[in-house]
Amino acid sequence: MTIVAAALVGLLAVxxxxxxxxxxxxxxxxxxxxxxxxxALAAAPVTFRPFGAKGSAHGEAGRFAEANGASLVRCxxxxxxxxxxxxxxxxxxSVEVDVLGLGVSSVSATSAAEFNPVFLLDAP
Numbered sequence: 001m002t003i004v005a006a007a008l009v010g011l012l013a014v015x016x017x018x019x020x021x022x023x024x025x026x027x028x029x030x031x032x033x034x035x036x037x038x039x040a041l042a043a044a045p046v047t048f049r050p051f052g053a054k055g056s057a058h059g060e061a062g063r064f065a066e067a068n069g070a071s072l073v074r075c076x077x078x079x080x081x082x083x084x085x086x087x088x089x090x091x092x093x094s095v096e097v098d099v100l101g102l103g104v105s106s107v108s109a110t111s112a113a114e115f116n117p118v119f120l121l122d123a124p
Contacts, residue, residue: 024097024098024099024100025097025099025105025107027097028095028096028097028107029095029107029109031068031069031070031095032070032093032094032095032107032108032109033109033111034068035064035065035067035068035069035070035093035095035109036065036070036091036092036093036109036110036111037111037113038064038065038067038068039060039061039062039064039065039068039070039072039075039091039093039111040061040089040090040091040111040112040113041064041113042060042061042063042064043057043058043060043061043064043075043078043089043091043113044057044087044088044089044113044114044115045115046060046078047077047078047079047080047081047087047089047115048081048082048087048115048117049080049081049082056078056080057075057078057079057080057089058072058075058078061075061078061089061091062075065091065093069095070093070094070095070109071093071094071095071096072091072092072093073092073093073094073108074090074091074092075089075090075091075092076089076090076091077089077090083117084117084118085117086114086115086116086117086118087114087115087116088112088113088114088115089112089113089114089115090110090111090112091110091111091112091113092108092109092110093108093109094106094107094108094109095107095108095109
């Protein structure tokens with residue numbers, strides 16, 4: 001009976017560690033998505049130079065990604081554009097997570113934001 005109890009305790013410990021690791025990965029995924037959303041939303045209007053933004057869209061995406069615990073991997077569509085055409089910025093970020101027993105892993109997320117300068121003309 002003692003062997004069975006020890007085996008059950010061991011199995012319970014392994015399952016608990018596995019669930020803890022899964023929770024870490026899910027939390028990192030949510031953090032990465034939040035950081036990607038913030039970075040894309042911050043970068044999109046900065047692509048429109050007449051908007052008066054200082055710095056670069058890439059710099060803003062990186063700043064907002066870091067503020068949310070992530071690293072900027074890529075910022076597509078972050079080039080300055082003085083046209084009044086709508087533009088879409090796509091941002092990829094990554095978050096490092098140390099999964100119990102498995103080591104450090106990287107979780108990434110992608111987000112896109114559209115900015116249409118024409119809507120600035122409708123502002124009060």
